Amino acid sequence: MEIKKWMQMVLVGCSVLTLAACSSHKKPDQSAIDAANAAYSNGGAHASGLGHESGFGDRANGGERLLSNRVYYFDYDSNIVHDDDKPAILANANYLLSHPGSKVMLEGHTDPRGSREYNIGLGERRANAVAGILTAKGVSPAQIRVVSYGAEKLASPGHTEADYRQDRRVVLVYLK
Template sequence: MKRNKFLLAVGVLTALLLGACSHGKHDSSAPVPVNTNTSGYADTTGGANQLGNAAEDARTAAERALTNNIVYFDYDSSVIKEEYKSVVSAYARYLSANPAAKVRLEGHTDERGSREYNIGLGERRANAVRDALTAAGVTPAQIAVISYGKERPAVEGHDEAAWSQNRRVQIIRL
């Protein structure tokens, strides 16, 4: 039954398209032929393409959301700032939707403080991001945590402008 309706729809569409083409001109302002399916919703001839484009748009939006992979922190803090919660949320959605995907959370600090203290602070920061991800439903097996402390600065310098760029967790997709 469904196959017969499908073949009928294809036949009608073909006739409409051939009729439009037989005039020798193509009028781009002409309405697109519409087939009303059994659900009662109109389906244009490009319906499959539109669904494919919507899925592609969603993937593109998701990829754009993942371009920001850095969460910055205040001095001597491992509390995720409000403005970076959207970054964590984007990665939580990505990881939840892709159970085979994994990330490495790299904790960093500015140059102030001892090496040992900064390794611990970098780890606390990375663990804060890990905890936010797992609270959002990401499996712990998808997350690796490492702290570099002050050993890998993003910006060289001895002022607040440099330090603020070094107090971070980088989310690396593996």
């Protein structure tokens, strides 16, 4: 009889622990996602070039081309920035340094493989990797906002490796 009561206590304890673990599951910061979507829909962000009136002095020697490159792609399951993307990231860092009132949002994205939680984390690590390059150059962290969409906003709806390559990215968006 004692063993039966002991087993019931263990079962009740495990059930309580399981329920407590489920209730503490964190959901992604919906306010950050809503703010980013509002920036797109209200014209508060622009992903195209800065325009000719920006006065940015790094246009010679391909500076404008580097500055307009704002999508950086990643390898599968990686948050390591490609060396080919670093000159464009540094050109954007120079712009931010010379325009301290400018702000950017770094949007991390993944392909649809993996769990939702893992992809949100990976997208954030990718965006933070780009943010790390910007801050290492001297850009104020107050000028940078990081948001991860994981696999919620796919660049390509297909399911081939070429489609997945387009999905694994960080997009640098200038905010007004």
